[in-house]
Amino acid sequence: MDQETANVLFDKGAILLFLDPPENLEFGIDYNAWSTGPLFKGVKLIPPGLHFVFYSSTSKEGIPGMRTGFFRFFEAGEVLVRKWSNETEDLLDESEMDTEQAERYKGDIKSFDNNLGPYPLAPPTNWQRWMALTNYITKSLLHRIFPNNGIISHLPSRNNDSLPSLLEEMDRRMGREVVEKEEGVEFTAFDPRQSFPPGASGSEITKWSMDKTWLTKELLREVYNSDYHNLLGELQLAFVATLLGQNFTSFNQWKKIVQLLCSCQELVDESPQLFSDFLDVLTKQMNECPQDFFYDILSENHFLSQQLKTFSRNIPGSNEKLRQKFVAFHQKLQEKFHWEIPGLPASLKDHRRRSSDREIHDDSEDDEDEEGEFAPTIVEL
Structure with a gap:
């Protein structure tokens, strides 16, 4: 990092x-991961803001196991103390440590300086990528979803399974109608299949099952303080x-929100900026998505x-800006993954939007019905 940034973080960094x-514990923060050695005692010069700290044991073959970690909004100049417990093979937080001892560590922080690795800011684009990926996450949102001090639960480890095993487990559980909720995770509960108001008529059930506008508006009002x-x-x-x-409950919630926002016909007309920002978020996420994850989980099914x-x-024909942003997003998927959306026209310029009664397109592949947990509710009249 440059000297000016180092000087700022010396005073402001956590x-x-x-x-x-x-030794040989996988330890990481945000995009950065290392294998711990005998002299390692932590990280310094952490930029204030949201970070994800994670760790996992490593097998004799050098394969990292399932991760445990925690999210935290680090304050400027904060000193956070965590200590490894051999009994639980996990970290103790300050509430589980001797309070006086923890305060002594903080008061004598300069003695640890040579054993603290600086937060990587070279190249600076890594830090910018992390900020872009998390820029809408607030403290209140984090505390609501991960109320246990930001700790994230994970699937049980068997024989130090690595990431490919997680992908297999996700794939195995994708088709289940009931998804196991992992402990300590409190995402917003909603069912995309129940996207119509109470007491709705048959025609209303059919309409709002295909168009998730009603459900999205309800969630925005009831859960998100009318702020998308x-x-x-x-x-x-x-x-x-x-x-x-590596948390399956989180992946299921990601899928549900993506489906919700992709299925709002009327709301795209009413709030185009929401969907422009949604495309920006998806673009940044696909930029960071590993190829094995994309192919095994997102494209194969x-x-x-x-x-x-x-x-x-x-996307309404009148909103050329949003249509062009979608085209650019599709092009990035093609460039990174060499993958095209099956049945999607090469250009959206001649794309014809479905009318409110969902008239049938000529392209049979483009009209392929959703199946399983994402199938809409159709009411015969």
Whole structure:
């Protein structure tokens, strides 16, 4: 990092003391991960703001196991103390430590300086990428969803399974109608299949099952204080908890919010900026998505292609800016993953939006019905 940034962070940067970790523990913060050595005692010069700290044991073959971690908004100049417990093979927070001892560590922080690694800010684009990926996440949102001091739960580890095993587990559980809720995770509860108001008529049930506008408006009003940035913040939190925390409940919530926003026909007309910002969030997420995760989870089961086809139909012909942003997003998917949305026209300029009664398109593949948990409710009249 440049000297000016170093000087600012020397005064404003936070410190994480990570005491007594076993050697060869995988330790990471945000995008950065290391294998701990005998001299490692934590990280210094952490920029104020949201961070995700994670760790996992490593097998004899050098394969990291399932991760445990926690989100935290670090304050300027904060010193956070965590200590490894050999009994639980986990970190003790300050409430589980001797209070006086923790305060002594903080008061003698300069003695740890040579054993603290600086938060990586070279290249600075890594820090900018992390900020762009989490810019809508607020303290109140984090505390609501991960109320246990930001700690993220994860799938049980068996024989130090690595990330490919997580992908297999996600794929196995994708088709279940009932998704197990992991402990300590409190995402907003809603069912995309129940997207119509109480007492709705048959025609209303059919309409609002295909168009999720009513449900989205209800959630914005009841949960997100009528501010769609909070909804996008939950989408971001679900993504990073999946990507870095390897948490299945978070992945399921990410899918639900993506489906919700891709299926709002009327709301795209009413609030185009919401969907422009939604596309920006998706673009940044796909930029960070590993290829194995994309192919094994997002493209193989056709979830993403179904939702993006639905979204493309809902973009009004009059909103050229949003249509062009969608085209640019699709092009980035092609460039990074060499993947096209099956059934999507090469250009959206001639794209014909479905009318409110959902008239049938000529392209049979483009009209492929959603199946399983994402199928809409159709009421025969």
